[in-house]
Amino acid sequence: MTTDLLELEKIRLEVDKICAPWKGRPGNLIMVLHGVQNKYGYVPRMVSFEVAKYLEIPLARIYEVITFYNYFKLQPPGHHIVSVCLGTACYLKGSSKVLEATGHQLGIKAGESTPDKKCHLQVVRCLGCCGLAPVMTVGERVYSGVTPDRVPSILAEYKGVPR
Numbered sequence: 001m002t003t004d005l006l007e008l009e010k011i012r013l014e015v016d017k018i019c020a021p022w023k024g025r026p027g028n029l030i031m032v033l034h035g036v037q038n039k040y041g042y043v044p045r046m047v048s049f050e051v052a053k054y055l056e057i058p059l060a061r062i063y064e065v066i067t068f069y070n071y072f073k074l075q076p077p078g079h080h081i082v083s084v085c086l087g088t089a090c091y092l093k094g095s096s097k098v099l100e101a102t103g104h105q106l107g108i109k110a111g112e113s114t115p116d117k118k119c120h121l122q123v124v125r126c127l128g129c130c131g132l133a134p135v136m137t138v139g140e141r142v143y144s145g146v147t148p149d150r151v152p153s154i155l156a157e158y159k160g161v162p163r
């Protein structure tokens with residue numbers, strides 16, 4: 001069995017365990033999601049798929065609940081989404097260099113996560129605050145007027161981010 005299949009088998013067993021007491025009971029999805037988050041610290045996508053199958057509900061229903069209640073998390077704790085804006089205003093003010101510096105600092109390219117899964121780097125097209133260009137965000141926090149040489153100190157604020 002490949003690692004992926006083993007992993008999937010483990011997830012299925014865990015989902016069976018979490019869902020079994022709640023199958024067919026009203027309001028069960030919230031209780032199941034609590035169980036999932038208690039087990040994993042967040043609600044992993046693969047687990048959501050298996051929960052949807054087990055409870056015979058659309059996956060979209062799960063995401064509706066997760067996004068409605070702030071309590072549920074879609075990312076592992078300590079996981080930072082680092083976004084660099086390459087929209088026109090930011091690009092014209094040098095955000096491609098900011099992206100380069102961020103990728104260099106994290107040791108990954110846009111679209112990748114660090115091997116420890118602490119950070120994911122992505123490119124966005126306009127964050128809606130063009131007056132602050134160039135802009136990058138880490139999680140919910142917005143950094144304005146970012147220059148490549150500021151990137152190391154920005155990332156250093158986040159524990160566990162590679163230096």
Ligand code: FES
Nearest residue numbers: 085087090127130
């Ligand atoms: S172009 Fe970057 S915030 Fe609008």
